[in-house]
Amino acid sequence: MSENKAKNVLEIKNMHTYFFTDNGIVKSVDGVDITLKEGSTLGIVGESGSGKSVTALSIMNLLMDTKGKVVQGEIIFDGKDIVKINNEEKRKLRGSQIAMIFQEPMTSLNPVLKIGDQITESILLHTKASKAEAKAKAIDMLNKIGIPRAERIINEYPFQLSGGMRQRIMIAMALVCNPKILIADEPTTALDVTIQAQILELMKELKDMIGTSIIFITHDLGVVAEICDEVVVMYCGRVVESGDVYSIFENTKHPYTKGLLASIPKLGEHIERLESIPGNVPNPKHMPIGCKFAPRCKEAISICTEKEPDFFEYPDGHRSRCWLCKKEYGGEL
Amino acid sequence: MKKQKVKDEQNDMRTPFAEFVRKFSKQKTAIVALGFIFFLAILAIVSYKIAPYNIDAFDYSAITQLPSSKHLFGTDEFGRDIFSRVICGTRISLLVGLFSVSIGAFCGTILGLLSGYYGGILDSTIMRICDTLFAFPGIILAIGIVAILGPGISNVVIAVAVFSTPTFARLVRSSTLGLKESVFVQAARNIGTSDIGILVRHILPSALPNIIVQYTMTIGTSILTASSLSFLGMGAQAPTPEWGLMLSNGRNYMMSFWHITFFPGVAIFLTVLSFNLLGDGLRDALDPKLND
Numbered sequence: 001m002s003e004n005k006a007k008n009v010l011e012i013k014n015m016h017t018y019f020f021t022d023n024g025i026v027k028s029v030d031g032v033d034i035t036l037k038e039g040s041t042l043g044i045v046g047e048s049g050s051g052k053s054v055t056a057l058s059i060m061n062l063l064m065d066t067k068g069k070v071v072q073g074e075i076i077f078d079g080k081d082i083v084k085i086n087n088e089e090k091r092k093l094r095g096s097q098i099a100m101i102f103q104e105p106m107t108s109l110n111p112v113l114k115i116g117d118q119i120t121e122s123i124l125l126h127t128k129a130s131k132a133e134a135k136a137k138a139i140d141m142l143n144k145i146g147i148p149r150a151e152r153i154i155n156e157y158p159f160q161l162s163g164g165m166r167q168r169i170m171i172a173m174a175l176v177c178n179p180k181i182l183i184a185d186e187p188t189t190a191l192d193v194t195i196q197a198q199i200l201e202l203m204k205e206l207k208d209m210i211g212t213s214i215i216f217i218t219h220d221l222g223v224v225a226e227i228c229d230e231v232v233v234m235y236c237g238r239v240v241e242s243g244d245v246y247s248i249f250e251n252t253k254h255p256y257t258k259g260l261l262a263s264i265p266k267l268g269e270h271i272e273r274l275e276s277i278p279g280n281v282p283n284p285k286h287m288p289i290g291c292k293f294a295p296r297c298k299e300a301i302s303i304c305t306e307k308e309p310d311f312f313e314y315p316d317g318h319r320s321r322c323w324l325c326k327k328e329y330g331g332e333l
Numbered sequence: 334m335k336k337q338k339v340k341d342e343q344n345d346m347r348t349p350f351a352e353f354v355r356k357f358s359k360q361k362t363a364i365v366a367l368g369f370i371f372f373l374a375i376l377a378i379v380s381y382k383i384a385p386y387n388i389d390a391f392d393y394s395a396i397t398q399l400p401s402s403k404h405l406f407g408t409d410e411f412g413r414d415i416f417s418r419v420i421c422g423t424r425i426s427l428l429v430g431l432f433s434v435s436i437g438a439f440c441g442t443i444l445g446l447l448s449g450y451y452g453g454i455l456d457s458t459i460m461r462i463c464d465t466l467f468a469f470p471g472i473i474l475a476i477g478i479v480a481i482l483g484p485g486i487s488n489v490v491i492a493v494a495v496f497s498t499p500t501f502a503r504l505v506r507s508s509t510l511g512l513k514e515s516v517f518v519q520a521a522r523n524i525g526t527s528d529i530g531i532l533v534r535h536i537l538p539s540a541l542p543n544i545i546v547q548y549t550m551t552i553g554t555s556i557l558t559a560s561s562l563s564f565l566g567m568g569a570q571a572p573t574p575e576w577g578l579m580l581s582n583g584r585n586y587m588m589s590f591w592h593i594t595f596f597p598g599v600a601i602f603l604t605v606l607s608f609n610l611l612g613d614g615l616r617d618a619l620d621p622k623l624n625d
Contacts, residue, residue, distance in 0.1 A: 062522060095524030108516040112349065112538040121534070122524040157349065173524060 009180050009213050010036040010059070015073035015083075017051075017058045017237075019066065026284045028054040028068065030237040036181065041207065041214040043228035043245070045221060045260065049281045051237040052217045056183045059215070060100050061090040077181070096126035099174035103186040105167035109158035116154025119173050126177050141172045144209070145202055164195035171202065175210055182207075183215045188223060200227050221264055225249060233257045236281060236292040243318030253312075253320035255297045291323070299324055356618040363614020366607035373604060377424040386414035388421050388574050397590045407592040409583065415593065418574035419600050425575050426604060429486065430556040433493035437555075438548050440494070441501020442540075446532050448502065449509025460506070463499035471496050475558055479567040486559075486575070489568040493555040504547055508540035542619035546612050553608030560601050576601050 017029035029051040036042050044052045057063050058070050061082065074081045082093065094100075102108045110118060119141065120134040129137065135154070142150035145168050158166060167187060174182055184203065188196040204227060207214055216228055224231055224245065231248040233241040233256065241254040252258050262275035279296040282288055288295050294304035303323050312325040357363065381388075386404075392412030400407045406415035448459040466474060478492035512518060513536065521535045560577030562568035569575035571582070576597040583593030 060523060062519070091525050091527060093525070094522070095526075100523045102516055102520060104516055108520045110517040110521065110535050110539075113534070121521070121526065121530075125525050125527075125530070170520070173520070177524075 007038045008035050009038045009077065010034075010215075011074075011076040012055075012059070013074045013076065015055070015058060015070060015075060017054050017063070017068055017070050019068040021067055024285060027287075028237050028284065029058065031073070032234070032237070032239055034232055034239070034242075036213050036215060037230070038213055039207070039211060040229040041216055041227055043224040043231045044215060044217045044234060045219060045224055045231060046234035047219065047281050049236075049284070050234040052234055053185055054237075055234070056100065056185050056215065056217055059181075059183060060094060060098060062094075092126070095122045095174075095179070096177045097179050098181045098183065099177070099179040100183040100185065101167070101170045101174050101187050103189050105163050105170055105187075105190060108170055109166055111158055113157075114154065115156055115158065115161070115169055119154070119169070119176055122173055122176055137176065138172075141176045142169075145172050145206070147172075164191055164198065167191060167195075167199055168202065171199070171206070175206055175212065178210050179212055181215065182212045183217070185217045186219070187216075189218070189220070196223070203227065221249075221260060233260070236287065237284070238292065238321065239319075240293065240322070241318075241320045243314075243316070247314075247316060247318040251318065253314075253318065253325050254293075254322050255299050255324070256293045259296075259298075291321075301327075353618055357614060360614035360617060362610050363618075366610035366614065369603065369607040370611060373423050373427060373607075376420055377427045380421045380424050384414075384417035384421055386417045388413060388417045389572050397586065397593070399590075400592055406596040407590075409579075409593050410586060410590075415579075415596050418579060419576070419596050422574045422576045422579065422597065422600065423604075425486065425569065425573065426556050426560065426601070429490055429493070429559040430552040430608075433490045433555045433559070434497055434548055434551045436490070436494035437497030437551065438501050438544060441498040442505045442537070442544060444498070444502040445505025446509055446536065446540075449506040450513055450528070450532055450536070456506075459502060463502050466496065466499045469496075471554075471558060472561055475562055476565070476567060479562060484567045484570060486569045486573070489559050489562050492562070493558050496558070497551050497555060500551065501544065501547060504543055505540050508543055509536055512536045512539050546616040546619060549608055549615055550612035553605040553612070556608070557601065557605050 012032055012034040015029060015032045016027065019026040019028055032051070032055060034042070034044075034055070044055065046052050054068065057066075057068070059075055059082075063069060070083050073083070075083050077093075077098070082090065085093075109115070116135060116138055119138040120131070123129050123134040123137055124131070127134075138154060139150045142153060147153055147165065147168055153161075158169075161169065171187075182203075187203075188199050191199060200223065203214065206212070214227075216224070218224060228245050230244050231242065232239050233248070233254065235256050241248065241252075241257045248257065249261070252261060256277070259275070259277040263277065265274055277296055282292065282295070288305070290303075290305040290307055291297070291300070291309055294300045297304065301323065309321050309323045309326070311319045311321050312329070313319045390413065392408065394412065395404070395408050396412040397410055398404055398408045398412075404414050404416065406419060409415055409418075444459050444463075448456040469477070474496045475489070475492040478495055479488050482488040482491060518531060518535050521531050526534070559568055560575070560580070563575045563577030564581045566581065569578050571578060579597040580594050580601075583590070583597070587594050
């Protein structure tokens with residue numbers, strides 16, 4: 001266990017992020033444990049409202065503008081709990097150590113600044129490079145991400161580029177300071193399929209080139225299978241299943257993950273209607289007692305609506321928060 | 334059809350500034366207004382050199398003369414040449430307009446940025462103060478400030494600056510409120526940009542078009558306010574060739590000698606009008622939603 005820990009770049013321990021709204025407390029993330037190993041890609045999967053993005057914002061410490069707050073738990077990065085450090089230290093961490101790319105490449109670049117200025121901003125903020133050095137570095141980065149005529153692109157404005165190009169620029173901005181962690185919040189959702197594949201391929205290449213670990217937030221399980229080493233499935237602010245990508249896809253344990261996988265259309269199979277998980281994610285203000293997924297679960301048994309299950313851990317590290325898994329192994333319910 | 338497409342592609346490749354110039358060049362009235370403002374600016378610089386008469390020289394042999402080839406705009410009740418006085422007044426009016434609005438725009442922009450970005454108590458405080466200032470009709474507020482500071486042209490500048498500040502603060506605040514939620518601002522925060530960096534590099538440039546239009550429009554208004562204050566005896570003092578003051582002096586003779594009030598009045602009217610027209614043109618040229 002201690003061996004494993006040495007290689008972890010990021011450890012989230014029992015993190016709770018609550019939003020204090022006028023209508024009461026919304027528990028967006030309620031006890032999440034995530035470990036990111038160095039050089040690996042971790043996928044966070046879940047429906048809308050499952051707390052994926054809030055988890056990302058908590059790691060980035062970008063909650064201060066919202067009513068949200070990490071109320072409990074630790075986020076350990078580089079041996080330090082980054083929940084507790086002050087705002088100035090948090091700011092220095094962003095961009096240089098932990099970077100993030102967003103879902104909407106069309107709006108995440110400043111429309112009135114030249115591409116070059118936006119990429120060099122990060123370099124100038126976090127290193128002592130001169131403007132000329134920063135510019136050279138930006139051009140170098142653009143070449144790395146396969147953007148043609150980089151010298152000209154840096155003098156152009158975002159509106160002159162396509163969505164795929166802009167997302168590449170965003171990746172360049174995020175990676176130009178060689179961060180240890182890159183958080184990608186549905187980076188390919190707004191792009192068409194061929195561009196998606198290119199961006200994913202690019203991220204894979206850069207990960208090895210720069211040595212960044214990636215947290216990949218998505219609801220697209222196809223993308224997860226493509227890029228991730230490990231997967232965390234979230235539901236209602238909790239991790240319901242986690243493990244390496246093979247065990248999640250081939251040895252699915254949690255009924256929710258099964259439901260997600262069943263709802264993917266399969267090539268060459270003709271069906272009138274896709275599988276879906278009935279119902280909706282429960283309102284965070286009126287959470288069901290017991291397992292949060294029980295009301296929508298096809299396999300629910302009586303205990304599911306009475307008591308919330310703990311993780312059941314398999315020998316290979318695969319974990320599932322489900323009573324059925326415990327039952328399967330003959331555990332006491 | 335094909336030609337149109339080619340043209341569109343060219344449009345896409347223009348820099349924002351080139352696009353602005355193209356759109357602005359289509360605003361004929363605004364260009365005329367801009368030309369007139371340039372003319373006024375040059376006049377303001379060279380006024381004392383080209384004025385045919387000494388503006389303060391009394392000539393009792395030629396009082397209240399109607400316009401003639403000798404005195405283009407006629408003479409006033411002391412025999413001073415109105416043409417010389419009007420062109421020398423350009424400098425005062427333009428400087429007052431420029432300075433007061435610049436101060437107002439500067440303070441208002443800073444207050445608006447802070448108020449919109451940080452919100453909370455700071456926002457409430459700044460906005461309530463602005464509301465209070467808004468509650469006064471502009472000229473009353475200016476009179477109040479001059480009453481406290483005492484009459485004089487520099488106090489007029491301060492008074493007009495104070496009453497144009499809240500407009501800018503409101504305007505910039507509303508832009509900031511919208512922009513601070515935008516993804517690119519969050520992206521900037523993501524790479525560790527400081528609050529000041531975000532405000533100056535990311536929010537201000539996007540709010541700038543609005544500020545420019547408001548700035549131009551307010552110059553017209555503030556010239557008018559400054560003249561009104563002088564007219565009321567609270568601004569420039571005699572014998573300064575201030576347009577409002579000239580109107581004030583001439584109003585006793587308005588029934589018999591129209592020219593004493595007419596020419597300074599026309600000067601105020603044309604100046605304010607051209608700033609307003611320029612502002613209109615700038616607004617149309619800077620609004621990305623208005624496409625040709």
